[in-house]
Amino acid sequence: MVSSKKNHDELSVKERIAKNKQSNSSTMFVEKLVPKLLLLCATLSVLVTLGILYTLLSETFTFFNQVSVVEFFTTTYWNPWRDSYGILSLISGTLLITITAMIIAIPLGVASAIFLSEYASDKVRRMLKPILEVLAGIPTVVYGFFALTFVTPMLDKIIPDLSFFNALSAGIVVGVMIVPMVASLTEDAMGAVPNTLREGAMALGSTRLETTIKVVIPAALSGIVASFALAMSRAIGETMIVAIAAGATPKFTLDPTQSIQTMTGYIVQVSTGDVSFGSTIYYSIYAVGTTLFVFTLIMNLLAQYISRRFREEY
Amino acid sequence: MALVNKETVSNKMNSRILKNKIAKVIFFIATIIGLLFLGALAYRILTQGLGSLDMDFLTGFTSQSPDRAGIKAGVIGSLWLMSVTAPVTLVIGVATAIYLEEYAKRGKFTRFIQINLQNLAGVPSIVFGLLGLTIFVYIFKTGEIILAGGLTLGLLVLPVIVVAAQESIRSVPNELREASYGMGATKWQTVRRIVLPAAIPGILTGGILALSRAIGETAPLLLVGAATAIFTLPSSIFDPYTAMPIQIYSWTKAPQPEFEYVASAGIIVLLVILLLLNSIAVFIRNKFSKRL
Amino acid sequence: MADTKSSVFNVKDLNLWYGDNQALYDINMDIKENDVTAIIGPSGCGKSTYVKTLNRMVETVPVVKTSGEIEYRGKNIFEKNYLVEDLRTKVGMVFQKPNPFPKSIYENIVYGPKIHGIKDKKTLDQIVEKSLKGAALWDEVKDRLHENAYGLSGGQQQRVCIARCLAIEPDVILMDEPTSALDPISTLKVEELIQELKKDYSIVIVTHNMQQAARISDKTAFFLSGELVEYTDTNTLFQNPSDKRTEDYITGRFG
Amino acid sequence: MADTKSSVFNVKDLNLWYGDNQALYDINMDIKENDVTAIIGPSGCGKSTYVKTLNRMVETVPVVKTSGEIEYRGKNIFEKNYLVEDLRTKVGMVFQKPNPFPKSIYENIVYGPKIHGIKDKKTLDQIVEKSLKGAALWDEVKDRLHENAYGLSGGQQQRVCIARCLAIEPDVILMDEPTSALDPISTLKVEELIQELKKDYSIVIVTHNMQQAARISDKTAFFLSGELVEYTDTNTLFQNPSDKRTEDYITGRFG
Amino acid sequence: ACGSSEGEDEDTSNGDTQSETDGGEALSGNVKQAGSSTVYPMALYIQERYASKESDVNVTLQSIGSGGGFEKSTKGEIDLSNASRPIKEEEKKKAEENDVNLHELTLAYDGLTVAVSSENDFVDNLTVDQLKKIFLDSSDAKKWSDINPEWPDETIKIFAPGHDSGTFDYFNEVILEDNAMREDGDVQTSEDDNTLVRGIKNSEYAIGFFGYAYYLQNEDSLKALGIQNGEDAEPVKPNHDTIQSGEYAPLSRPLFTYVVESALEKPQVYDYTIYTLENAGDAAKEVGYVALPEEKYQEQIDKVKELAGK
Numbered sequence A: 001m002v003s004s005k006k007n008h009d010e011l012s013v014k015e016r017i018a019k020n021k022q023s024n025s026s027t028m029f030v031e032k033l034v035p036k037l038l039l040l041c042a043t044l045s046v047l048v049t050l051g052i053l054y055t056l057l058s059e060t061f062t063f064f065n066q067v068s069v070v071e072f073f074t075t076t077y078w079n080p081w082r083d084s085y086g087i088l089s090l091i092s093g094t095l096l097i098t099i100t101a102m103i104i105a106i107p108l109g110v111a112s113a114i115f116l117s118e119y120a121s122d123k124v125r126r127m128l129k130p131i132l133e134v135l136a137g138i139p140t141v142v143y144g145f146f147a148l149t150f151v152t153p154m155l156d157k158i159i160p161d162l163s164f165f166n167a168l169s170a171g172i173v174v175g176v177m178i179v180p181m182v183a184s185l186t187e188d189a190m191g192a193v194p195n196t197l198r199e200g201a202m203a204l205g206s207t208r209l210e211t212t213i214k215v216v217i218p219a220a221l222s223g224i225v226a227s228f229a230l231a232m233s234r235a236i237g238e239t240m241i242v243a244i245a246a247g248a249t250p251k252f253t254l255d256p257t258q259s260i261q262t263m264t265g266y267i268v269q270v271s272t273g274d275v276s277f278g279s280t281i282y283y284s285i286y287a288v289g290t291t292l293f294v295f296t297l298i299m300n301l302l303a304q305y306i307s308r309r310f311r312e313e314y
Numbered sequence B: 001m002a003l004v005n006k007e008t009v010s011n012k013m014n015s016r017i018l019k020n021k022i023a024k025v026i027f028f029i030a031t032i033i034g035l036l037f038l039g040a041l042a043y044r045i046l047t048q049g050l051g052s053l054d055m056d057f058l059t060g061f062t063s064q065s066p067d068r069a070g071i072k073a074g075v076i077g078s079l080w081l082m083s084v085t086a087p088v089t090l091v092i093g094v095a096t097a098i099y100l101e102e103y104a105k106r107g108k109f110t111r112f113i114q115i116n117l118q119n120l121a122g123v124p125s126i127v128f129g130l131l132g133l134t135i136f137v138y139i140f141k142t143g144e145i146i147l148a149g150g151l152t153l154g155l156l157v158l159p160v161i162v163v164a165a166q167e168s169i170r171s172v173p174n175e176l177r178e179a180s181y182g183m184g185a186t187k188w189q190t191v192r193r194i195v196l197p198a199a200i201p202g203i204l205t206g207g208i209l210a211l212s213r214a215i216g217e218t219a220p221l222l223l224v225g226a227a228t229a230i231f232t233l234p235s236s237i238f239d240p241y242t243a244m245p246i247q248i249y250s251w252t253k254a255p256q257p258e259f260e261y262v263a264s265a266g267i268i269v270l271l272v273i274l275l276l277l278n279s280i281a282v283f284i285r286n287k288f289s290k291r292l
Numbered sequence C, D: 001m002a003d004t005k006s007s008v009f010n011v012k013d014l015n016l017w018y019g020d021n022q023a024l025y026d027i028n029m030d031i032k033e034n035d036v037t038a039i040i041g042p043s044g045c046g047k048s049t050y051v052k053t054l055n056r057m058v059e060t061v062p063v064v065k066t067s068g069e070i071e072y073r074g075k076n077i078f079e080k081n082y083l084v085e086d087l088r089t090k091v092g093m094v095f096q097k098p099n100p101f102p103k104s105i106y107e108n109i110v111y112g113p114k115i116h117g118i119k120d121k122k123t124l125d126q127i128v129e130k131s132l133k134g135a136a137l138w139d140e141v142k143d144r145l146h147e148n149a150y151g152l153s154g155g156q157q158q159r160v161c162i163a164r165c166l167a168i169e170p171d172v173i174l175m176d177e178p179t180s181a182l183d184p185i186s187t188l189k190v191e192e193l194i195q196e197l198k199k200d201y202s203i204v205i206v207t208h209n210m211q212q213a214a215r216i217s218d219k220t221a222f223f224l225s226g227e228l229v230e231y232t233d234t235n236t237l238f239q240n241p242s243d244k245r246t247e248d249y250i251t252g253r254f255g
Numbered sequence E: 001a002c003g004s005s006e007g008e009d010e011d012t013s014n015g016d017t018q019s020e021t022d023g024g025e026a027l028s029g030n031v032k033q034a035g036s037s038t039v040y041p042m043a044l045y046i047q048e049r050y051a052s053k054e055s056d057v058n059v060t061l062q063s064i065g066s067g068g069g070f071e072k073s074t075k076g077e078i079d080l081s082n083a084s085r086p087i088k089e090e091e092k093k094k095a096e097e098n099d100v101n102l103h104e105l106t107l108a109y110d111g112l113t114v115a116v117s118s119e120n121d122f123v124d125n126l127t128v129d130q131l132k133k134i135f136l137d138s139s140d141a142k143k144w145s146d147i148n149p150e151w152p153d154e155t156i157k158i159f160a161p162g163h164d165s166g167t168f169d170y171f172n173e174v175i176l177e178d179n180a181m182r183e184d185g186d187v188q189t190s191e192d193d194n195t196l197v198r199g200i201k202n203s204e205y206a207i208g209f210f211g212y213a214y215y216l217q218n219e220d221s222l223k224a225l226g227i228q229n230g231e232d233a234e235p236v237k238p239n240h241d242t243i244q245s246g247e248y249a250p251l252s253r254p255l256f257t258y259v260v261e262s263a264l265e266k267p268q269v270y271d272y273t274i275y276t277l278e279n280a281g282d283a284a285k286e287v288g289y290v291a292l293p294e295e296k297y298q299e300q301i302d303k304v305k306e307l308a309g310k
């Protein structure tokens, strides 16, 4: 019933298209195939996760056939070469680094975010922010080298008892490294607070400081706290800085001037020395890896939970 | 009845304003501390490293002697690694992003993939090293070759690219898709001819940033076995290799103290390359961001 | 008089929901060949939803559900094996906000022919000229066909979109407030163009501007809260509406 | 008659620029004590800009530059050592979109008193009651003072904002289209409230609704493209405008 | 490129460019070498030189400790495994299980050096017994004053090679007589000798041990201790002569590389092995170890040729 229309032109695009349509089953084939290929790629990320879980868990399982789980998680002496696997000392080392790092990163990060988001003019912000972000892009091996050859000698002048390899120096540098992360996530959270709230506060005669502390930060709190959790996860997983500057002496201590070892540091130490495939020590790096993975996963999930659960509607 | 005592209010005014001023200075100083640290780092590395940084350093292999050591193998090795990492992650990452943004129904499965990606982004790089070690070196017995290192880094930065590509695809205005569908275009035609070209600058920017992350990674490569000393350049992805950060790390461990300067020179090269990559990313972003 | 023309669309008992919200209620409407059919009504009454249903563009919103039938040239477009791509090739659409692709003018026009498999350079050149002439834009842009379409003014961009639509020689053109983002002069040009296009195409146009509807359309449909209140000759509707609500609306009592 | 009242604001030759765009031109205007002064004019004419200049809130936009003087109670607010915080404590403001803090109603009201150093629980309680009563909201919310203000309706939220403003006992209250986001009933309530507040406060209100201006204000200023076209008694302005443009605007010929 | 050409200059000046064993045809392929960090500087020196001769052969070198090297070589994963101690019985057994034959080659002599920071002004010499007291797990001496009452009342910080290290094994064997070494919070172990050097350098009350080469490179900041082998013996400090003569006892030791015999079938591995022996003397001198007598190298070359059937 398609009445032939009035375009009696030299080229009837319409007819051509209709003809192409009939012969073109390949377009439809592609149309069906593409989503499947894309889905396959999307599934890969899940496969990677499964791969991680599989490698970690299967070797960890073997490890716990040789070493008691209870001993692993409750004792504090770590010396695999003497069959002593008390991961608490590695965990305490990791925590020491993380705490030190957070003591640096939270105040500096939040203060920078406040300055950039509430005080700085557009021009200053546009200038400072990228520079600050450079800090996040510096390879960790560079930081490690800097911690060992610059920060430690400096600290040594202030703290005479400082051990050459120590948690303090590494922790400080890890902290500086994650400042941009805290700063930019906090700034994002503060940026999401609508300007009308600021105006409301300022119109009551608030100073910038009062507006920030009493209105903006409470309103952005969930985002800010989530950024802390993410930053902690990052500090827990940091490897090169601690491997280079924090030492390799597993120790159950909370004294940051001491040489310690973190979970990541242990994995590097063993795997770059020698992974004698199949020995208990070999499996131990997976057990430590799993513990590390669980720690960071908890922090990440916590961050997501906080920002979802406590998301403010303005 | 005035409940608000005007007197108290105006008495307090000055101290409040002073507090605000002091706070501003404190916040400024806190911001600057990060920059000062960066400055100290740059100064230290430059003063230590510039002396060793010359043509010979750029074109030479490592050496037992600090005067002769060069970073060529590291630079070339890193480039080779990227030749594996870049295409693999770009293709898979962009495909994943297209799937999530354009095809997936907003259901449980999509949310699952999304959350999974978020968490994957937070997995410590050394755990990816363990993954690479187990999968490539032990299970597939690839040996310690570029392919294994490149794929490991690829998996590591995959979430970064996916997120960047997703954002970029999301920012393509819906009107363009509608226009294309309105012409009778199929979904894939629309994605390929309209959405992707419009999203490409954002994807590239994200991709470059992800690559610069990959280039600086050390820990996973230590695990999958980059060589510390090598005097030949790889000729295929099945060859052994070293990479810039590995080379730098090995110099920080060399016996002679002079290697500290060599390491600094290596760091300069690495940082310059990263800076270049980032400038390209910024350039792309600025060049194309005006368009849409 | 118009009833002797053959129907392009036969809409029968059309209902449409966005999730749980019903946006269209029991629409019945015949759209005739070579008519300009105007759709008017207050904001949110379902005008856009309705025209987007005619080429099933509304389905890009995932939560949409429909019931009823729309026959295009006698075939129900909601039937399972009806190819939407095919429908949309024949039923072109122009949108409220000009939405050229971020490509050159030339690339914008040949986009449709290309995806439909026309690759011959000469044919494409001819199509570009013909479509731009059809959209009354040829003289203004013929020297800068390879410049980005974003460099054009809003009115020119809208005409590029119309030309892009003409390039695949559709049967019907749907227009959703095509002039609402344009200045008065561009609006005039597009209105003149619609009068011109009417000779070759059937046109359905959504407009919030009653003067425009009165000026350019043959038939007008008045929608209110998702219902089709009145649908008749434009003159009749504006001069002698049979429904009180129509009268209230066209006399400006609400909307 | 009103000229015997003393002035709150004396605006002299005020010019204001956003970057290079001038938004206000040579404004001269006296605002009297205990008057309701309405500011009307078409969208974009500078109404919001103008009232925000009166408490220097406009300076939160970094590119703003001004020239001229605004004297508040005889002192030029642009003077170097003039404390904006002080000015804003005395010149309160209510915004177009209700913007309560995401805190309890109680916390919203005591925010101002607290930052100004009032800590005594009993005084604060009294302030809350008084302010909410002043904002005609006390009866509606007295049983849920510690619930989040976001749980209230739009109209109630706006009255919370007014109460918040009253809590620090300002001298002047600026209102920028305080009812434009509200439904008719809430609007009525706020209008009644303004009539009430007038006894104790000087009020400057921006509105796009001329009926509203006519209903509630003593004096009206008509702005057009950044200029103050006419400023006189409300009755005079609406019934006997002296400027052609004012007449055109109030009779609906544009805007 | 400059680095290698300099290497070539030295080559010609030393006049030992003779190893055109394979008829001058350019070689290619991989040679994988891993193991002792003590041998590492020597191996690196040789590898660097070799690269300018056979630029198509891919030699890789990893410093993972003697134990780490054996771990790989006994499985045939690498071609050459460097070691600062002889192969252990259990490693031999493992190699047999995997059908791998390892052939021992001696490259140089090393004096395992016990060092303190140059800031340390109270110790110069230690007896073997004192070493035991410091390093033995069973000893309860934790402070310097526990060793000698005149020394400061400060904790002894120990920097020792890790468990995969041949140096550790050797020290453990000859000084501690295979009793366990201390490993607690004051002991930092690392496969990476430079970590040890750095650690000792920077703390006045630290002590540690590693290969002589690592000491020599850091002579300014370290102090090598004289070792009294017995209560009445004279303290002997490590240096070229005392190591060569064996007077520096009991800590003088040979350094090895173990070649996987079957790998010698690969021409590039064979060529590299020969080259290593030909240049080991120079390498030892260059990095601070003591070369073997020339004929010792020649004997080993002949043996390798025989093994490879040439």
Ligand SMILES: Nc1ncnc2c1ncn2[C@@H]1O[C@H](COP(=O)(O)OP(=O)(O)OP(=O)(O)O)[C@@H](O)[C@H]1O
Binding pocket: C018, C021, C023, C041, C042, C043, C044, C045, C046, C047, C048, C049, C050, C061, C208
């Ligand atoms: N994507 C969507 N999802 C959910 N509801 C929608 C969506 N688009 C439109 N609606 C709803 O459907 C109803 C009709 O909307 P529609 O856009 O068709 O109105 P309209 O007449 O075109 O209005 P306007 O003149 O403002 O363009 C409205 O109530 C609207 O809220």
Ligand SMILES: Nc1ncnc2c1ncn2[C@@H]1O[C@H](COP(=O)(O)OP(=O)(O)OP(=O)(O)O)[C@@H](O)[C@H]1O
Binding pocket: D018, D021, D023, D041, D042, D043, D044, D045, D046, D047, D048, D049, D050, D061, D208
């Ligand atoms: N933050 C700003 N930056 C730059 N220009 C601005 C800004 N705010 C307003 N303007 C400009 O200043 C002029 C006056 O704007 P203003 O918001 O004061 O108008 P208005 O009369 O309040 O309009 P409306 O009735 O729409 O609220 C306008 O041309 C506007 O574009």
Ligand SMILES: [Mg+2]
Binding pocket: C047, C048, C049
């Ligand atoms: Mg619409």
Ligand SMILES: [Mg+2]
Binding pocket: D047, D048, D049
């Ligand atoms: Mg306004």
Ligand SMILES: O=P([O-])([O-])[O-]
Binding pocket: E035, E036, E037, E038, E039, E064, E065, E066, E067, E083, E084, E161, E164, E165, E166, E167, E168, E191
């Ligand atoms: O690295 P080592 O020489 O101590 O095995």
